[in-house]
Amino acid sequence: DAGVTQSPTHLIKTRGQHVTLRCSPISGHKSVSWYQQVLGQGPQFIFQYYEKEERGRGNFPDRFSARQFPNYSSELNVNALLLGDSALYLCASSLGPEQYFGPGTRLTVT
Amino acid sequence: GIQVEQSPPDLILQEGANSTLRCNFSDSVNNLQWFHQNPWGQLINLFYIPSGTKQNGRLSATTVATERYSLLYISSSQTTDSGVYFCAVKTLSNFGNEKLTFGTGTRLTIIP
Numbered sequence: 383d384a385g386v387t388q389s390p391t392h393l394i395k396t397r398g399q400h401v402t403l404r405c406s407p408i409s410g411h412k413s414v415s416w417y418q419q420v421l422g423q424g425p426q427f428i429f430q431y432y433e434k435e436e437r438g439r440g441n442f443p444d445r446f447s448a449r450q451f452p453n454y455s456s457e458l459n460v461n462a463l464l465l466g467d468s469a470l471y472l473c474a475s476s477l478g479p480e481q482y483f484g485p486g487t488r489l490t491v492t
Numbered sequence: 493g494i495q496v497e498q499s500p501p502d503l504i505l506q507e508g509a510n511s512t513l514r515c516n517f518s519d520s521v522n523n524l525q526w527f528h529q530n531p532w533g534q535l536i537n538l539f540y541i542p543s544g545t546k547q548n549g550r551l552s553a554t555t556v557a558t559e560r561y562s563l564l565y566i567s568s569s570q571t572t573d574s575g576v577y578f579c580a581v582k583t584l585s586n587f588g589n590e591k592l593t594f595g596t597g598t599r600l601t602i603i604p
Contacts, residue, residue: 438589
């Protein structure tokens with residue numbers, strides 16, 4: 383069975399630009415969560431979506447937004463990129479209480 | 493919010509050694525997971541263990557929810573065990589969403 387997939391793998395953007403990251407959950411999983419991991423720290427919760435509705439939001443500015451599609455895939459959008467947004471962005475999916483993570487998208491903002 | 497602390501922060505061991513990693517949390521939880529993050533950043537599920545004891549090969553884990561800690565045991569370490577180990581918890585007060593709060597991590601290095 384395919385695991386959680388994310389695209390792109392790596393991305394380099396310039397300050398002020400916009401970025402869209404994509405995630406496909408494990409087949410049958412209806413919940414998708416996004417996490418940001420900066421170097422040397424543990425992942426930090428950004429959003430959770432279930433059945434296309436936002437179920438939770440972490441302490442991130444409004445520049446961060448997300449949505450979930452009818453096929454349960456999800457997009458994370460970040461506007462007006464800052465140098466501090468450089469990080470590994472992780473997507474997780476779940477059917478029950480256990481979450482499964484994708485390989486991540488490594489975003490570099492220059 | 494809940495605080496999740498892991499110890500030790502760094503651990504260097506010879507191949508074949510055993511190790512114990514600890515995760516302390518400051519509030520009641522209804523979900524606890526252990527992950528291994530490999531050098532490429534992939535988080536690999538090790539255990540879902542909100543309470544009790546589980547074993548999987550050379551790895552085992554114990555969570556004592558009433559005392560707010562969990563332990564991960566690695567026996568007969570191999571170089572492929574190197575990486576960062578995270579525990580992550582979901583609190584009882586976080587009803588309605590699946591937010592995991594991650595610990596500070598333990599960086600394990602196994603020397604051949």
